[in-house]
Amino acid sequence: MKIATWNVNSIRTRQTQVLDWLQQHPVEVLCLQETKVVDDSFPRSPFAEAGYEMCISGQKSYNGVAILSRSSLENVTVGFTPILDAETVGIFDDQKRLIAATVDGIRIISVYVPNGGAYDSDKYHYKLQWLQLLRQYLESSIDKYPNLCICGDFNLVPDDRDIHKPARPQDFIVGTTTAEREALQEILPLDLVDAFREFTTEGGHYSWWDYRAASFRRNAGWRIDHHYITPSLRDRAVACIIDKQPRSQTKPSDHVPVILELK
DNA sequence: ATGGCCCGTAATACGGGA
Numbered sequence: 698m699k700i701a702t703w704n705v706n707s708i709r710t711r712q713t714q715v716l717d718w719l720q721q722h723p724v725e726v727l728c729l730q731e732t733k734v735v736d737d738s739f740p741r742s743p744f745a746e747a748g749y750e751m752c753i754s755g756q757k758s759y760n761g762v763a764i765l766s767r768s769s770l771e772n773v774t775v776g777f778t779p780i781l782d783a784e785t786v787g788i789f790d791d792q793k794r795l796i797a798a799t800v801d802g803i804r805i806i807s808v809y810v811p812n813g814g815a816y817d818s819d820k821y822h823y824k825l826q827w828l829q830l831l832r833q834y835l836e837s838s839i840d841k842y843p844n845l846c847i848c849g850d851f852n853l854v855p856d857d858r859d860i861h862k863p864a865r866p867q868d869f870i871v872g873t874t875t876a877e878r879e880a881l882q883e884i885l886p887l888d889l890v891d892a893f894r895e896f897t898t899e900g901g902h903y904s905w906w907d908y909r910a911a912s913f914r915r916n917a918g919w920r921i922d923h924h925y926i927t928p929s930l931r932d933r934a935v936a937c938i939i940d941k942q943p944r945s946q947t948k949p950s951d952h953v954p955v956i957l958e959l960k
Numbered sequence: 961a962t963g964g965c966c967c968g969t970a971a972t973a974c975g976g977g978a
Contacts, residue, residue: 706977707967731977733968758968759976812978820976852978872978907978908965915963919978951966951977 698959699724700805702848702922704905704952708732708763711950712740718943719747724956725767726800728807730850732761739763754793762796762807762849770798777830780837789830797838803930803959804842808849813877816869824852824871828880835887839927847889848924850905850952853881855891858900859920872919889925892937892957904939905952913944924957933959 701724705711708729719727727749732739734755744751744765752773755761764770774780774797776790797806811827814820839845854873857863864873871877885891893902903918912918924937936958944953 710967731967812976814976814978854978870978905978907963910963910965912963912965921978948966 698726698801699956700726700728700803700846700848700924700959701954701956702728702730702807702850702924703954704730704809704850704922704950706731706950706952707734708761709734709738709740710948712743714943714946714949716743716747718954719749722940722954722956723748723767726805727765727954728805728848729763729765730761730807730809732763733758734761752796752798754796756793760793760809762793762809764796764798764800764805764807766798766800766805768801770800773798777834780834781830785833786830789827794827795831795834799842802844804838804845806838806845806847806849808847808851810850810852812852813871816871816874821871825876825880828877828884832880832884832887835884835889839887843927844929845889845927846924846930846957848922848955848957850921851881851923852921853877854919854921855881855923859903861901861903861915861917861919872921885925888927890928890931892924892926892931892934893920893939893955895931895934896937902939904955906944908951922952922955924955926957930959935960
């Protein structure tokens with residue numbers, strides 16, 4: 698069983714590329730981020746014709762997440778609210794950044810962690826608070842779903858291997874700051890592991906390259922798209938691969954798909 | 961050594977991305 702995640706940076710702009718990719722890589726599950734479209738305008742038909750069920754949570758212009766699946770999607774939940782109480786969630790479900798469903802006994806969560814804007818900005822603090830909520834959400838979810846895979850665009854560089862030019866803490870480059878990494882470290886003790894790092898330990902493997910500055914040609918990237926899995930799934934994991942190929946196409950997303958394979 | 965981009969919405973700019 699293959700579970701892929703891909704920040705497509707607009708599903709309408711990337712529709713053909715995603716369909717072509719699915720034809721070449723008929724993964725069982727594809728989690729999408731930055732769909733950038735309201736639910737009524739999501740291009741459902743072509744993906745249904747390709748054999749996928751889908752659950753989506755979109756908004757106008759920004760954000761938006763989805764899960765495509767060859768098997769049925771069960772117990773679909775949108776946002777934090779189904780798991781956490783409304784008072785705790787507050788405004789944090791206004792932006793559509795999280796959707797979950799159970800597929801073949803595995804709880805799949807597709808996330809788009811906030812970008813964070815500039816260091817110490819309102820957006821930066823929003824991101825840190827969002828990650829705290831995500832921790833609470835996962836803590837509540839793992840009891841109920843021991844087979845859990847959360848994947849998506851974390852907008853976080855876990856460590857210096859995951860960025861072409863390691864950033865010093867005093868550089869305050871958002872995505873690499875100490876507070877963000879600590880927020881991620883608060884989540885992992887819930888018994889989640891970075892699936893990619895179960896198979897590959899060296900640096901130089903990235904999932905995002907800036908559109909500017911010939912970043913892809915220079916491999917000046919960041920590894921910010923991740924799968925975190927529970928021990929039961931770690932035992933079943935046989936590979937976790939970043940597929941750089943789509944970044945070479947014309948009009949690519951700035952992110953590429955990452956594929957987790959389970960036995 | 962550094963870096964010029966791309967998306968949607970609206971419009972021939974702007975906010976946002978990371």
